[in-house]
Amino acid sequence: MTVLYITCAVLYIASLIADPKKTWRAAKSGIKMLLKILPQFLVIILVMAFVIYIFPPEKIVELLSKSGDWVNMLVASIIGSIIVIPGFIVYPLAGILKDIGVGYAVLASFTTTLMLVGVLTYPLEKQYYGAKLTIVRNVASYFIALAVSIVVGLLMGGLF
Amino acid sequence: MKKRDIILLSVTATFLIFALVSVIIGFEPGKSLLKNFWEYIKFVLTIMPAVFLLIGLFNVWVKKETVIKHMGHNSGIKGYVLAFILAFAVVGGLFAALPISKQLYDKGSRLSVVMTYLGASCVCRVPMTLFEASLLGWEFTAIRFLVSLPLIVLSSIFMEKFFGKNSGIPETVVNT
Numbered sequence: 001m002t003v004l005y006i007t008c009a010v011l012y013i014a015s016l017i018a019d020p021k022k023t024w025r026a027a028k029s030g031i032k033m034l035l036k037i038l039p040q041f042l043v044i045i046l047v048m049a050f051v052i053y054i055f056p057p058e059k060i061v062e063l064l065s066k067s068g069d070w071v072n073m074l075v076a077s078i079i080g081s082i083i084v085i086p087g088f089i090v091y092p093l094a095g096i097l098k099d100i101g102v103g104y105a106v107l108a109s110f111t112t113t114l115m116l117v118g119v120l121t122y123p124l125e126k127q128y129y130g131a132k133l134t135i136v137r138n139v140a141s142y143f144i145a146l147a148v149s150i151v152v153g154l155l156m157g158g159l160f
Numbered sequence: 161m162k163k164r165d166i167i168l169l170s171v172t173a174t175f176l177i178f179a180l181v182s183v184i185i186g187f188e189p190g191k192s193l194l195k196n197f198w199e200y201i202k203f204v205l206t207i208m209p210a211v212f213l214l215i216g217l218f219n220v221w222v223k224k225e226t227v228i229k230h231m232g233h234n235s236g237i238k239g240y241v242l243a244f245i246l247a248f249a250v251v252g253g254l255f256a257a258l259p260i261s262k263q264l265y266d267k268g269s270r271l272s273v274v275m276t277y278l279g280a281s282c283v284c285r286v287p288m289t290l291f292e293a294s295l296l297g298w299e300f301t302a303i304r305f306l307v308s309l310p311l312i313v314l315s316s317i318f319m320e321k322f323f324g325k326n327s328g329i330p331e332t333v334v335n336t
Binding site for chain 1: 164165168169171172175189192193194196197200201204206207208209210211212213214215216217219220221251253254255258259261262275278279282283285288292295296299300303304307308311312315318319322323328329330
């Protein structure tokens, strides 16, 4: 994050030296774009806070440690698709899942859908790309995630 | 301000009032909701301003012709390679990748390249990948990359082919 701000500062100073007027326009357009999307951001974050409250990590662990691997893989992909959870929850959670013996295929399906598919972020993505493309992209991503988990299962065990 | 934004902002405001009251009267569910909310919002408030300021710079300094040349319809394989490099280099996950990719699209990058960037930036998030590799092994990460990245490119090409023309992508160009 520090790197990000240093980069930002350096580029702005360079830009300011080159053309103050243009720099002012850059800052203004950046802030405008942020403000435009901010109300949507806030509500998505709010919904995420609720989802994490209803589905705390312990509950996800419980859900993923019950039935067979194929069922678990699908359950994991559905949970992963719906929720968007930040690193500070994903990291310890994946560790716990591995320790209780959840298979690699299930872990792959969980982490990959978590990263690629976003049901909760749909309203945000829609603002940028429209409903049609957003749906197509997320459905395609879901199948990509399933393909990844099946290959992981084939090569590392846990499915067959 | 649009009506939709007013509704969204009032939802947030209502929650904040509820959270505040919860803290005062010691209502536990409200308190932990606020804690979750705060953890997320911290991320948005710290990373997003810098990301959007950089998008702003890109917006005024980078010419449309440059983007078209390197990531447009005649960019060939180079466009995809650039999309991957960008995906590895930029932090912030989907929240940052969405506005960045849209900016590239508005500047003339072809849809398949933009979609590749978007997908790849979700898969190749560096901190997440490092953590994953140390926890689940490099084999796991390697399989994940080798399977998902080609599929992302393929699906992106597919999306451009079928939705490239009238995809109904909303305009987000900010004129200053």
